[in-house]
Amino acid sequence: MFLARNPQLNSNGELHHLLSTEGLPREILTQILDTAASFTGVTQREVKKVPLLRGKAIFNLFFEASTRTRTTFEIAAKRLSADVINLAINVSSQSKGESVLDTVANLSAMQADMFIVRHSESGAPHLIARHVSPEIHVINAGDGRHAHPTQGLLDMYTIRHYKKDFTKLVVAIVGDVLHSRVARSQIHALTTLGVPEVRVIGPKTLLPSHVDKLGVHVYHDISKGLKDVDVVMTLRLQNERMQGSFLPSPQEFFKLYGLNAEKLALAKPDAIVLHPGPMNRGVEIDSTVADGRQSVILPQVTFGIAIRMAVMSILAGN
Ligand code: CP
Secondary structure (H helix, E strand, C coil): CCCCCCCCCCCCEEEEEECCCCCHHHHHHEEEEEEEEHHHHHHHHCCCCCCCCCEEEEEEEECCCCCCCHHHHHHHHHHHEEEEEEEEEHHHHHHHHCCHHHHHHHHHHCCCCCEEEEEEEHHHHHHHHHHHHCCEEEEEEEEEECCHHHHHHHHHHHHHHHHCCCHCCCEEEEECCCHHHHHHHHHHHHHCCCCCCEEEEEEEECCCCCCHHCCEEEECHHHHHHCCCCEEEEECCCCCCCCCCCCCCHHHHHHHEECCCHHHHHCCCEEEEEECCCCEECCCCCCHHCCCCCCCCHHHHHHHHHHHHHHHHHHHHC
């Protein structure tokens, strides 16, 4: 039987690009989490630097807005002693009609070692990965509604940090799963890492049809979906990817699906709450929860630095 090669792996089965959590074996996900754990010591030192990527040129290509991902990739690359170049897309030759592939070809001619790509079009990082020369690595920093693998991985790191054992957890993902690249990356990572029960909770209009084929349990009633869960992952309404009306109003969404203290009380008392950001308070999450004792939303951001250091250092070594 012919099995298509995973475009993220080299001929030795090692990670060469990071494009998606889908199809990555558990060993590689665990390698990333363990490597990130080894970097948390570096990030707590007075001199937060190691020389692993000294002399490497890493290009941040963000064709779509970002606060957390772009900044933490830059911090992570600098902590690995790489040279980081942030291409300012709005003043680059993209604005004169240059194609993404021509931009990348020109940056490759400047001896780039790694591209970190965010794009509103699903598949853009895959396209770049197919066209760069074999020694260059590509990391997907979020493409359309398809994938956001480093976000999914930092979420796994956060869950493992607080809950230790994936194989004993019930995890709920609440909100706009339909338009969410984060949810897809989370679901693939959670199921690969052995979480026995992953639930998605939302109105029919915001859940992909056949989402159950991904191995998740579907709930439209949040009071049933949150019952006794260990982890709640909230998602914002991704209005920028919605064409047409999916909801009566944000107020109605908050009433039915917004995570407030009353709804969170249905989860286990020691349940943790994650959110990838940016948050819309009063829409998908109430401030009492976002800032409450069960929230691990800001630790997620900090762990994102170690995860991105881990991914870049693993790629550079393969
Ligand atoms: N979580 C996330 O991708 O946030 P940014 O859009 O700010 O990068």
